[in-house]
Amino acid sequence: MTGTESSPEEIAALPDGGVAVVLGTRPEIVKLAGIIRHLGPKARVVHTGQHYDSALSDVFFAELGLPAPDVRFSVGGATRAGQIASALGSLDLLFAQTKPVAVVVQGDTNATVAGALAGNARSIPVVHVEAGLRSFDRNMPEEHNRVVTDHVSDLLCAATDDNVGNLAREGLAGKSVIRTGNTVVEAVLSQLPHPARRERLLADRGLEPDRYALATIHRPENTDDPAALAAILTELNRIPCRVVLPLHPRTASAIERFGLTAHLDGLAVTDPLGPSEFLGLAAHAALLISDSGGVQEECTVLKRPLIVVRRSTERPEAMRDFAVLVAPGPLISKTAGEWLDELPELHTRLARAASPFGDGHASARIVAEIARRFA
Structure with a gap:
């Protein structure tokens, strides 16, 4: 695995626009919590509202000790296409008004692909956390979301060697791909x-x-x-x-x-x-x-x-x-x-048996890489 923890000075050097962390569901909140903490005041959390029930959203911010989102949209309840379109339009307006230094998305939700497309459309570097997952099942909407997100992202944070291999087979390799482990390990250890x-x-x-x-x-x-x-x-x-x-x-x-x-x-x-x-x-x-x-x-x-x-x-x-x-x-x-x-x-x-998803330091590695590349 690559990268070490970034220093406070490196994070402080990130431009004032900060890093937009786009999320919309309960698992994204959990898995991005460590990255939000490491970014500190440089994090700009944008909640698309895909999960709008308080039991699936607000309670997670509270339990994880995270500040409320800086921006919140209301895409929940729409169709998949409706959610993506609504979030994409709102994010495009937001990024036009306040351009972040990078956009961080995680996994394979509708919020993920909307955040990636919005960042790409505004020439903002996109960081995909949990890149390279593949079910090879095109009946899964998430499979389309994750493939599209990987192919428009600028930094692919892959959790495992399998994920790195999937990206390489699709022509996504080299400096844009790093193996970080999965942020789920530290999330479990910190929340248990x-x-x-x-x-x-x-x-x-x-x-x-x-x-x-x-x-x-x-x-x-x-x-x-x-x-x-x-x-x-x-x-x-x-x-x-x-x-x-x-x-x-x-x-x-x-x-x-x-x-x-x-x-x-x-x-x-x-x-x-x-x-x-x-x-x-x-x-x-x-x-x-x-x-x-x-x-x-x-x-x-x-x-x-x-x-x-x-x-x-x-x-x-x-x-x-x-x-x-x-x-x-x-x-x-x-x-x-x-x-x-x-x-x-x-x-x-x-x-x-060892967990195949890493050692619990994925968030630190990812934030260190963001600080190095985009400060």
């Missing part, structure tokens, strides 16, 4: 509650370590398909332990729309959890079930096994030791049951 707090979290919910599963479902491929959603909820009910399900607003709406409310009766349903509480529960779960990309990374730091309920993944690194890819259907409960039967041995093996 201390042991006494985790013990209280479990007690408050009547949970015992290794005696429950923690599930999250929110991706459109699962929530917009009534058959898939019904199959997932049915399988969660068949897992032979308590299943805690923090319910994403999109999922809750889909369950009501499709008449699937009765499928929740056997599950421990909660409101969406803040980052610290989610990690605290995940750290002591017997196993995790999720369609989230972030959870695929977090499980490698928490050393917990994960069933990924998706048809494809852009994070094959997690599949090597920590996770399995399972389509909606009987394999969900079958896999969970098999893991529960060998749980002590499985947890012991995972505890010895």
